[in-house]
Amino acid sequence: MPLSLPNHLLPMLLSALFALSVIFIRLKAAGRPTSARKIIIPPLGMSTGFAMFFFPFMRIPLAWGLAAFLAGAVFFAYPLIRTSKFEAIDGQIFLKRSKAFIFILLILLAVRLVLHDYVEHYVSLSQTGSLFFLLAFGMLLPWRTAMLLQYQRLNRTLGSGKEADPLP
Template sequence: MFTKQFLVIASIIVSLLMVVIVNLVRLRNTKKPAVAKKIILPPLFMATGASMFILPMFRPTLPELISSVVMGMLFSIVLIKTSKFEIRDNQIYLQRSKLFIVALIGLVALRMIGKIILAETIHIDPAQMSGIFFILAFSMILPWRISMYIGFRKLKRQLDNACRPT
C-alpha cells in the first residue's frame, strides 16, 4: 500500500507538527495557572494508544522494548530539567523556558534520526517501528509528567500552608 520511505517521511512530518502544537500549548499554559488535571491527563490519554499492541505486527522484541523504555526515560530528563513551576499572584504557573523548545526540537530530531537509521539499516517493519517509538514517547512523557506533578504538589502545599490562618 504505502512504501516504507513514504511512511518514514509521513511520520517525520507528523513529528514536526507535534513540535509546533506542543510548543503552542506550552506557551498558552505558561499564561494560565497550572492545575493537576492538566498535568496528569496527557499520559492517561496517550496510554489508550497502547491498544495497538493487541495486533502482533506492532509488538517490539524484548531488546527493542527495553532500549525504547531506557531511551525514553533518558530523554525525559531533558524535559524534566526544562519544566519548572513558580508561584505568581498566589497561584502556580509553569515557568517559561526558552530552553524547552530547543530541547523539544533536539529530542524530536534525535527521534527522527533514529527512525531513519532504523528504517534504512535494520529494516524494521513500519508497524513495529510505530510500536517502538510509541513506547519511547510514552516512556519519555510519563516520568516527565510524574515529575511535574510532584513539583506542582510541592508548591501547592507551600501555597496552602502560607494561606492558612495562624
Template sequence: MSIPFPSGTRLVGPILGLLAVLLWRVREAKGPVSIKKIVIPPLGMATGMSMFVLPAFRIPWLWALGAVLIGALLLAYPLLRTTRLERDGEAIMMRRSNAFFAVLLGLFAIRFAARGYLDTILSGQQTAALAYLLAFGMIVRWRSQMFLEYRALTSTLALPSA
C-alpha cells in the same frame, strides 16, 4: 509491509506534529497548572498501548523495556531541567524556559534520525511502537516530577517555628 511514500511526504507529518507540540506548549504555559493538567496528558497517551493488540506493532519485551527506560532516563532529562513550577499568588504557574523549544527540536531531530535508521531494519509499525514507548517513558517521568513539584508547592503543612 509498509506503503512507500514520496520522499517529501515522510517529513510533513512529523513537522506538523512538532508544530502542534510547540503550539500546545506555548498555550499550556499561559494558564495556571492543576493536577488535571499534569495527569491527563500521560493518561490520554496511555491509550496508545492499544496498538500492541495488533501483531504488526509487537516488539520483544526487552526492546520495549529499553525504549521506556531510555525515554525516562535520557530523553526526559532535558525536559526536567527546563520545566519549573512557581507559585504566583494562589496559582501555580509553569515557568517557561527558552531552552525548552531547543530541547524539543533536539528530541525531534534524534527521533527523526533514529526513525530513518530503524526503518531499514524494522517494520514501520515496530518503529512506531518503539518511538511511542520512548515518548511514553519520557512523558510519564516528566509529568511525575511536575506532579511532585506541584504537590510540594501546594502543601499546606506548616513547619514549626524555631
C-alpha cells in the same frame, strides 16, 4: 497526477507538526494556571496507545520495548524535567516559560527523526512505530511525574491547606 510521498516522509512531517503543536500549546499554557489534572491527563491519554499491541503486526520483543521505554525515560525525559519549573503568582501555580524548553524539544525532535529513519531500515514500519511510541511514553511518564511532584510541593508551600484540584 496524485502526490506520492515516500513511506518515511509522511511520519517525519507529522512528527514535526506534532512537535510544533506541542511548543505552541506549551507557550499558550504558560499564561494560565496549571493543575494536577492538567499534568496527569497527557500520560493517561497517551496510555490508550498501548492498545496497538493487540494487533500482532505491532508487537515487538519485550527486550526491545523495555530498551525503548528506558531510552525515553533516561535520555529524553531528563532535559524536559530540568526545564519544567513552576512558580506561584497570586496564590495560583503557573508553569514557568523556558526558552531552553523550545530548543530542547526541537533537538529531541531532530534526534528522534534521525533515530526513526535509522531504525526503520532494520524493522518493519509498524514495529518502528511501536518502538517510538514506547520511547515517547518513556519520556512523557517520568517528565509528567516529576512535574506533578514539583507542583504538589509548591502547592503545599503555598499554605492553602487544601488543593484546588485534588487527585482522584
